[in-house]
Amino acid sequence: MDEDAIRLRCVSRRYGSGDGVVTALDRVSLAFPGGTFTAVMGPSGSGKSTLLQCAAGLDRPTSGSVTVGGTELTTLGETGLTLLRRERVGFVFQAFNLLPSLTAEQNVVLPLRLGGRRPAKARVREVLDQVGLGDRARHRPGELSGGQQQRVALARALITRPEVLFADEPTGALDSRTGREVLKLLRGMVDAEGRTVVMVTHDPVAASYADRVVFLVDGRVEGELTGAGAEGIAARMTRLEAVPC
Numbered sequence: 693m694d695e696d697a698i699r700l701r702c703v704s705r706r707y708g709s710g711d712g713v714v715t716a717l718d719r720v721s722l723a724f725p726g727g728t729f730t731a732v733m734g735p736s737g738s739g740k741s742t743l744l745q746c747a748a749g750l751d752r753p754t755s756g757s758v759t760v761g762g763t764e765l766t767t768l769g770e771t772g773l774t775l776l777r778r779e780r781v782g783f784v785f786q787a788f789n790l791l792p793s794l795t796a797e798q799n800v801v802l803p804l805r806l807g808g809r810r811p812a813k814a815r816v817r818e819v820l821d822q823v824g825l826g827d828r829a830r831h832r833p834g835e836l837s838g839g840q841q842q843r844v845a846l847a848r849a850l851i852t853r854p855e856v857l858f859a860d861e862p863t864g865a866l867d868s869r870t871g872r873e874v875l876k877l878l879r880g881m882v883d884a885e886g887r888t889v890v891m892v893t894h895d896p897v898a899a900s901y902a903d904r905v906v907f908l909v910d911g912r913v914e915g916e917l918t919g920a921g922a923e924g925i926a927a928r929m930t931r932l933e934a935v936p937c
């Protein structure tokens with residue numbers, strides 16, 4: 693058993709070709725140990741989203757290796773990658789990405805239905821309770837606040853009991869109070885259930901909920917901080933953004 697939930701080895705991702713080539717990730721090697729919460733930070737365009745997408749099997753690196761729970765993603769075919777995304781990893785996005793015509797519980801069971809599985813009512817209730825929305829199961833996204841919608845998205849990501857939960861700016865569209873509620877839920881999933889969370893954020897306060905912050909600049913890992921507070925993280929970000937080209 694691999695004790696790293698995710699491992700990237702010398703991962704590069706280039707877009708385009710010839711003079712127009714953009715190197716979004718440049719030989720990135722990183723391990724995300726199981727049961728830990730990692731934040732990924734860096735200036736705009738530094739490769740954070742690309743890193744998350746490659747680690748989660750949403751995008752394919754140009755070169756290098758990505759393993760999730762010991763499974764090598766770069767050799768998986770499309771069907772294998774689809775199954776991995778459906779069964780073994782969960783996603784939360786800044787924009788929630790809920791289907792507006794479906795109720796909270798219908799949104800939550802979608803990953804199971806897509807996999808042809810019948811959702812157990814007790815499990816749906818369990819994940820909605822876990823995110824504090826047991827009493828909103830029949831509400832549609834338009835009838836819920838932003839924070840509640842993001843919690844529905846979290847419940848949807850958790851329904852398959854994923855090995856890793858990826859979150860791309862999960863608090864970006866929320867005010868700071870509701871953002872904190874979502875961050876506490878993510879923290880609780882790591883502490884109480886031993887899940888692995890990898891979160892992209894530009895917010896030092898959000899990053900301070902993580903065990904570790906990894907900094908990217910120009911597609912490369914520029915260092916990391918462990919157990920840092922929001923002020924220490926903000927100071928490091930300021931220094932990174934001041935680096936001349």
Ligand code: ADP
Pocket residue numbers: 707708714715716734735736737738739740741742743
């Ligand atoms: P971040 O999330 O840190 O803002 P991204 O991972 O989105 O950075 O992007 C990293 C770099 O790759 C940027 O220069 C961006 O313009 C480029 N990039 C990202 N996606 C594409 C794409 N589909 N085609 C071309 N370039 C892209």
